[in-house]
Amino acid sequence: MSDDHHPQLGFIRKYVFSVDHKVIGIQYMLTAMCFMFFGLCLMSMMRWQLAYPGEVMPILGSLTETFMPGGIMLPEFYNALGAMHGTIMVFLAVVPILVGGFGNYVMPLQIGAPDMAFPKLNMMSYWVFAAGGVVMLVSFFVPGGAANSGWTSYAPLSVVATTGQTYWLIGMVLLITSSLLGSVNFIVTIVHLRVKGLTMFRLPFFVWAQLVTAFLLLLAFPPLEAAGLLQLMDRVAGTSFFMPEGLVVSGEVASYTGGGSPLLYQHLFWFLAHPEVYVLVLPAMGIVVEVLTNNTRKPLWGYRTIIYSTVFLGFMSFLVWAHHMFMTGMGTQLGAFFATTTMIISIPSVIILTAMVITLYNGSIRFNVPMLFALAFLPMFAIGGLTGLPLGLPASDIQLHDTYYVIGHFHYVVAPGTIFAIFAGIYYWFPKATGKQLNSMLGKLHFWLSFICINIAFAPMFWQGLAGVSRRLYDQTTYEHGKAVQELTKLSSYGVWLLALSQLPFILNFFASIFAGKKASANPWDATTIEWSAPSPPPHGNFAKVPVVHRGPYEYTVPGAAKNFLPQTEASEA
Amino acid sequence: MFNSKTVATVSMVTFALVAMSGVAHADANVITGKVIFKGNAGDYKRKVIDTSKDPNCKKAKTKIGSQKVIINKKTTPMTLRNVLVSIKDGLGNKMFPTPSEPVVLTQFGCQYKPHVFGIVAGQKLKILNGDNTNHNIHFLPKKNQEHNFTQPKKDMENGKVITLVEEDVFKVKCDVHPWMGCHIGVFKHPFFNVTGKDGTFTLTGMPDGTYTLEAWHEEFGKQTASVTVEGGTANVDLTFEPGA
Amino acid sequence: MKAPSLCLLVILAFCALGEGTALAQVVPDIPDVEITGEYGPFLPTLASKDGGEVDQLISILHWFMAVLFVGWGIFFVYCLVRFRQREGHQAKYEPIKAKVSKYGEIAVAGFEVALLVGLSMPIWASVKNDRPTEADNPFRVRVIAEQFQWNFHYPGADGVFGKTGAEFVDTAENPAGIDPNDPGGQDDVVKGELHIPVDRPIIADLSSKDVIHSFFLPVMRVKQDTIPGMRIPVWFEATMTGIFEIACAQLCGNNHYSMKALMYVQSEQEVEDWIKKASIVEEFDEDDLD
Numbered sequence A: 001m002s003d004d005h006h007p008q009l010g011f012i013r014k015y016v017f018s019v020d021h022k023v024i025g026i027q028y029m030l031t032a033m034c035f036m037f038f039g040l041c042l043m044s045m046m047r048w049q050l051a052y053p054g055e056v057m058p059i060l061g062s063l064t065e066t067f068m069p070g071g072i073m074l075p076e077f078y079n080a081l082g083a084m085h086g087t088i089m090v091f092l093a094v095v096p097i098l099v100g101g102f103g104n105y106v107m108p109l110q111i112g113a114p115d116m117a118f119p120k121l122n123m124m125s126y127w128v129f130a131a132g133g134v135v136m137l138v139s140f141f142v143p144g145g146a147a148n149s150g151w152t153s154y155a156p157l158s159v160v161a162t163t164g165q166t167y168w169l170i171g172m173v174l175l176i177t178s179s180l181l182g183s184v185n186f187i188v189t190i191v192h193l194r195v196k197g198l199t200m201f202r203l204p205f206f207v208w209a210q211l212v213t214a215f216l217l218l219l220a221f222p223p224l225e226a227a228g229l230l231q232l233m234d235r236v237a238g239t240s241f242f243m244p245e246g247l248v249v250s251g252e253v254a255s256y257t258g259g260g261s262p263l264l265y266q267h268l269f270w271f272l273a274h275p276e277v278y279v280l281v282l283p284a285m286g287i288v289v290e291v292l293t294n295n296t297r298k299p300l301w302g303y304r305t306i307i308y309s310t311v312f313l314g315f316m317s318f319l320v321w322a323h324h325m326f327m328t329g330m331g332t333q334l335g336a337f338f339a340t341t342t343m344i345i346s347i348p349s350v351i352i353l354t355a356m357v358i359t360l361y362n363g364s365i366r367f368n369v370p371m372l373f374a375l376a377f378l379p380m381f382a383i384g385g386l387t388g389l390p391l392g393l394p395a396s397d398i399q400l401h402d403t404y405y406v407i408g409h410f411h412y413v414v415a416p417g418t419i420f421a422i423f424a425g426i427y428y429w430f431p432k433a434t435g436k437q438l439n440s441m442l443g444k445l446h447f448w449l450s451f452i453c454i455n456i457a458f459a460p461m462f463w464q465g466l467a468g469v470s471r472r473l474y475d476q477t478t479y480e481h482g483k484a485v486q487e488l489t490k491l492s493s494y495g496v497w498l499l500a501l502s503q504l505p506f507i508l509n510f511f512a513s514i515f516a517g518k519k520a521s522a523n524p525w526d527a528t529t530i531e532w533s534a535p536s537p538p539p540h541g542n543f544a545k546v547p548v549v550h551r552g553p554y555e556y557t558v559p560g561a562a563k564n565f566l567p568q569t570e571a572s573e574a
Numbered sequence B: 001m002f003n004s005k006t007v008a009t010v011s012m013v014t015f016a017l018v019a020m021s022g023v024a025h026a027d028a029n030v031i032t033g034k035v036i037f038k039g040n041a042g043d044y045k046r047k048v049i050d051t052s053k054d055p056n057c058k059k060a061k062t063k064i065g066s067q068k069v070i071i072n073k074k075t076t077p078m079t080l081r082n083v084l085v086s087i088k089d090g091l092g093n094k095m096f097p098t099p100s101e102p103v104v105l106t107q108f109g110c111q112y113k114p115h116v117f118g119i120v121a122g123q124k125l126k127i128l129n130g131d132n133t134n135h136n137i138h139f140l141p142k143k144n145q146e147h148n149f150t151q152p153k154k155d156m157e158n159g160k161v162i163t164l165v166e167e168d169v170f171k172v173k174c175d176v177h178p179w180m181g182c183h184i185g186v187f188k189h190p191f192f193n194v195t196g197k198d199g200t201f202t203l204t205g206m207p208d209g210t211y212t213l214e215a216w217h218e219e220f221g222k223q224t225a226s227v228t229v230e231g232g233t234a235n236v237d238l239t240f241e242p243g244a
Numbered sequence C: 001m002k003a004p005s006l007c008l009l010v011i012l013a014f015c016a017l018g019e020g021t022a023l024a025q026v027v028p029d030i031p032d033v034e035i036t037g038e039y040g041p042f043l044p045t046l047a048s049k050d051g052g053e054v055d056q057l058i059s060i061l062h063w064f065m066a067v068l069f070v071g072w073g074i075f076f077v078y079c080l081v082r083f084r085q086r087e088g089h090q091a092k093y094e095p096i097k098a099k100v101s102k103y104g105e106i107a108v109a110g111f112e113v114a115l116l117v118g119l120s121m122p123i124w125a126s127v128k129n130d131r132p133t134e135a136d137n138p139f140r141v142r143v144i145a146e147q148f149q150w151n152f153h154y155p156g157a158d159g160v161f162g163k164t165g166a167e168f169v170d171t172a173e174n175p176a177g178i179d180p181n182d183p184g185g186q187d188d189v190v191k192g193e194l195h196i197p198v199d200r201p202i203i204a205d206l207s208s209k210d211v212i213h214s215f216f217l218p219v220m221r222v223k224q225d226t227i228p229g230m231r232i233p234v235w236f237e238a239t240m241t242g243i244f245e246i247a248c249a250q251l252c253g254n255n256h257y258s259m260k261a262l263m264y265v266q267s268e269q270e271v272e273d274w275i276k277k278a279s280i281v282e283e284f285d286e287d288d289l290d
Ligand code: HEM
Pocket: A040, A043, A082, A083, A085, A086, A087, A089, A090, A094, A149, A150, A151, A152, A280, A407, A411, A414, A415, A419, A457, A470, A471, A472, A473, A496
């Protein structure tokens, strides 16, 4: 059918300005993977400065004479790298991979749709995102370098900062716009384009996760977009939304009047950025559930419970933002409110994680590469979640707020957590997207190296944090408590560098398999969800025949069935 | 598009042409004088700066004094140090070559040396750190770029080199050592000088003519005086009389 | 397994390279004072009266987390081993009735509530509300943060803080911006060191001149952002004398990392003497025109 509906397109329309959700998904995926590697490289440079403060950086030391004179990193460059690492990882790597990449590629296939509801809008999302990425990259080369006020860009620091901050704000406005376009598209697609028989409670959990995520993006991003624009006005148009009166900056009385509030910015920022954290984990959980059920060969335990928990989690994520702000002088009432909502939001997370582990019980667990990554997600996410407790209680947060404990906590969620889920997804859906299998020896090597190194990288941060070492610190040996844990910092740096090297088997595997990999069948994992009933790779339009759905998403080892698995699209035999 | 090399080449050629046409040849003219302080010097006692925050600052000199007002009471009349005297008017549209030698600003003993200075627009300004500590140089100009960078280690060889466009005197501050400040005036021409310990200044090489001189002091503001120089030396004094 | 060991070698060589090249000293030499207390990979020395509660909460929490994680981990590993795919083993379609997990979840929630209501809230309430009264005879100091230093403003002998205003600020000579015409400000002292008496409540009023900083006393378990346009008090009581560090815990610009000050916890008398000495304005040598 596809040829009648989709006339042959030229290379540009097919691969560059494509409206096909799969091409766009792959574009997102590849761009964002590059950004992720770039973010890791920035961090590898920072880790040198942290491990060996003020020493000449080998290899990369001669990169920039302005910011690393004589190969020694300057503090302003360190701050810029930190801010850009955070921004790039969150907005240019993880969200685009999870939503733009996996969401775009897999979600329409999993609901049996030929494409997204608004294919052109989809293309526009990608190109606006790409423009945002370019602006962020360009900002490294403007006078004063890239933005250096942290990924949070708290005013007034960000308002008085160098030119890079203006680029950061413009880049953010583009990225947010892209996400908003995408989220509308996702919601409409999931609500309207499901094939016959695919009720909401027959959706794979991954689609549910995408749906909730899209709502989070849609509702949380506008306040940040507003905050970004207001900050831009403060910087370039002389307004004072976030600038109080009576500032004396660098010895000069600053001309801000009108009594703006620095705290207003923080509220607007975290009203986005907390839901954003769930944007970073929910789709990851979605991937993990898909891989987990497929490789335990049994249905997901507590399918509805997980969905209800996810929806509740999404809702609650709008009510916890100020737990990032306990130390801004918050009183007891607000403190009690936000601590309580924070404890409440931990419950659905515990439930989801429990359900995933119970799914293992009575299963028949296959330890293939995607499964290894998905399994590793569980304890890593557990560590990340548990260490959130002391940060969510204002009293213990006094000591731990803004220390490396925080860095350790959220990285356990997003790095060994989300990134492992991303790898699980890549290894799992690679055969679908390319028609080739990834080499599993190299995959296992990649997994074990990454797993060990990432823990060496992040575990020491908890002890560093308890010791009182602040985050965003160019040189912790300024302080006695920093000097005391300098060895741990070095250890962590070794972990990061080894982690970067551990990606080599993956990169090798990725490209080698595309060109010379073993051919994959349409359904190499014996999976049940709809995307596996399309050819690998699916053509433009996806399905030769519009599929019809007969059952729920995870019908494995059904008693009495002929096969070990019952695809959603297969008519019942009985 | 325009990198500094092309700009430099173009300007050098221009200067050569200008010089050959004899518009602004180096004359032997000299304007000298002193900057006089009238008033009660007792009102401007210098305080010792508390540098205890950074013990490395003590290493160069155990005590440093406030730089704001430095009056030489030994001269008669009393004179003022650190006054930037320059030609404000009278040069017309003449152009003068930009010196190729850089102006050097050194951070030493947690003070800027010099504390006040002039520079020709486009001339190189080289900033060195002679202290075993971290400095953060923060330019606070109106027209120039707001440079804000650190020099975390002693570096007396390379330093940081920048150029500036013409601008009235502005402040440069260290964000690590709050007492550290210096003042830069950027001129189109090379006829400026800062008064020394004895309160005198010397401007040399301007063409014959009648000029308005401007003296700038960080605390007392500006004073002007008129002077004519023709094939020789002219002398003019400027006076600051606070409160008058 | 050749590849991983090769990677390891390369990286170790890379690291070794770093060890050898100690060329420059970025950090200013640490002042010639010895910092009191013990520092290591756990909470640093505790030197305040109420900080113990925070420590207690942190330690209870970590035991709780450890128990949960280990318990959960055992179940996880058990599942991986017991239910691995192998000859003659099949998955079961029917979901198990996981009563245990439900009770477990309820227990976790219960424990969280207990921690929140039983420990965190009372501690937070006392941190926020139990301001020392006049009867406690608190020692008062103002803390004014700026890029990149801490200024400590003492009221001097009269116990009155002079009026301040942005227009009076001179970074070198009047960092707090004390009104020179206000009689209350004449004997005020503004220095970059914090000197406080031991065993007496301290009330520190925090403010900032430019951007957001955070006043962090690791040994006191005190942390509070200083926010421009706001004046936020914190209070604590030191229980041991010594010299401790004050850190800035919020990114505030290029030299955030070096925004450190020293806190001297001393006897009443020593503090008084120091303030007296600090209030004398020393005049610079008249003949030195440098
Ligand atoms: C996988 C390798 C990663 C490593 C080794 C790493 C390491 C670090 C470290 C050491 C810091 C602290 C820097 C400092 O405080 O000076 C940091 C900050 C941060 N990281 Fe990562 N990270 C990784 C991945 C990620 C990912 C995947 C995300 C997000 C999804 C992320 C988001 C952030 C953010 C938001 C910050 C805070 C930046 C700031 O202070 O403004 N990182 N990272």
